[in-house]
Amino acid sequence: MLRLAVGYARQSKKKADKSEASPQTQDEAIRRKAPERGCRLLKIYxxxxxSGYDPTVKRKDFEQLLNYCRQNEVHEIIVYNITRFSRREPKDAIPVVLELFSLGITxxxxxxxxxxxxxxxxxxxxxxxxxxAHQDSKNKSEAISDAKRLAKQFGGWTGGVPPYGMESYAQSVTRVLDGEPVTVTIRLLxxxxxNEDGTDQASIALRMVDRIFEFKDKPWSGKKNGHPASVSAVVAWMNSxxxxxxxxxxxxxxxAKRILSDPRLAGFAAETVYHKDSDGNPTRTLSGYKMLRDEETxxxxxxxxxxxxxxxxFELQKWLRGREWGRSDTPWSEKVLTAMGVLKCECSRPMTxxxxxxxxxxxxxxxxEGKHAGGNTINLADVDDYxxxxxxxxxxxxxxDEETLDTLAEATRRLAKLRENPAAxxxxxxxxxxxxxxxxxxxxxxxxxxxxxYEGKIGRARFLQEKETLEKRQAVIERRIAEVGGPELPALPIAEWTYTEDPNGDPLGExxxxxxxxxxxxxxLVSLFVDEVRVRKAAGRGGRNRVCRVEERVSVFMAKPKHEEHEAQESEGQVALSESVSAA
Structure with missing residues (x-):
């Protein structure tokens, strides 16, 4: 009677290559080996x-293979070589081997x-x-990590495909490490x-940037996704x-958005960040970039x-983030309250x-269900005036009163952000x-x-090591935030905003x-002082003598500090803010 076997193939890279360990090569070798061993091959996982080296990565098919062996009669597992089975530390791999041996599996x-x-x-x-296999992977990993770490210390590019519009070049640099001069050859970007005709990648990338800056601060009365400075509109313009x-x-x-978001175009070192699947494993889909920073400063x-x-x-990133979140300082239309994320219906939908x-x-x-029936409209001029x-x-x-001072303090902070240097x-x-x-x-x-x-002695040690690494990174970031500081807080031009020539002193008058x-x-002005304007549906139709009872229908929620908007403020900044408001 033929013995029953299952195969297992693994490759760290998703794309097939010409190496002897490509998935196709592994499959063919496993299928040939099965009859040599007197086995009938049931399936190849x-x-x-x-990765077969990283202990935090989940191998879905490998787990399915183990479960299949636990529940069914299997005599043999066939792999191309042991590195496909595991590159992890023996302490992590041996329990799996012993379990399979206890099931009588070769x-x-x-x-x-x-x-x-x-x-x-x-x-x-x-x-x-x-x-x-583990030592081989460990040595390679440490060698690559050391090379990248040294390159980062010397301000070098750590390799990969150069960003769009950039190229790499070699340069020898000398630095003092541990008291000794060290010269290495690094690659920079x-x-x-x-080209004279402007068809090179650098010229095309700059053309996109220039197009955005040409239109981003100009009023736009059309649909938001049709704004000429939006990435989609720039792409349409480029294609046309x-x-x-x-x-x-x-x-x-x-x-286009991926290219424009790349910090390396501004000369900064960065790593690509990928989306993760439901098991927490990185996918090949790019989610963004992580700017690299000096570990000390x-x-x-x-x-x-x-x-x-x-x-x-940096100013470009502010525009791109604003577009993504549906917010921006750009006046999208001639209406005062629309497209700012401020004006809301009682049903929580934005009002147009x-x-x-x-x-x-x-x-x-x-x-x-539970929301107003029919539409909800209100006189535009009356709401603006109110x-x-x-x-x-x-x-x-x-x-x-204290509540008014809180609103003024928040308006001061928002005005400071508007006037702040884009880089900071x-x-x-x-x-x-x-x-x-x-x-x-x-x-x-x-x-x-x-x-x-993280149970056990080894697990506890790994937990403490990862905790120390994260807390060290956190301390460096906190220190850098304090060094960058908050924007210089201006005095609100209250006298200018409230100035009027109206004989009755009407602040909105002639x-x-x-x-x-x-x-x-x-x-x-609205963006500085107002968080939300909420409009309730009228109790009934106005009849012949329609009157907009704006005071009864409209609630204005004045600006209040929010945690996420104060995340870069330090205690000194809070004191300075209070002093600035008091002076104003």
Missing amino acids: RDIGV ITSVCEGSFSPDNTMELIMLIMRIDA RPVPR AGWVGQNGAAWRTPT GEPITIGEALIPPARW GSPRLYKCSRPPGVVE VARRIMAVLMTAER RGERASLVGERREITNDINRLYDDLKAGI GSWWQKADTADRRM
């Missing part, structure tokens, strides 16, 4: 794009022979093979040479002009020349503008994002500890700031 390597459960010497040989993308293909929005590491000046790149009305954006005919008067009331009674603002946003990621990593580490993943201000300035 395959983990492609999965492990066969096409290249190294068979290891049966009833032969002690073969068990010892298998353990030695596993240890050799610089923009690719320019015949500027081809990589490999001669047409431009796509995700590709927290400052960005530079890796050569910049294609986009850092200050301009028409020539004379603000209206709920719920599509006609759509019914939502919101403006609420703001003026705060400005003209600045010293009256961008770096702080990057630092705050990194701090958030580290905090999440620490929380996940403690969750794993609570779940028992000759007032509000009356003279254009839509962009009015929107700016």
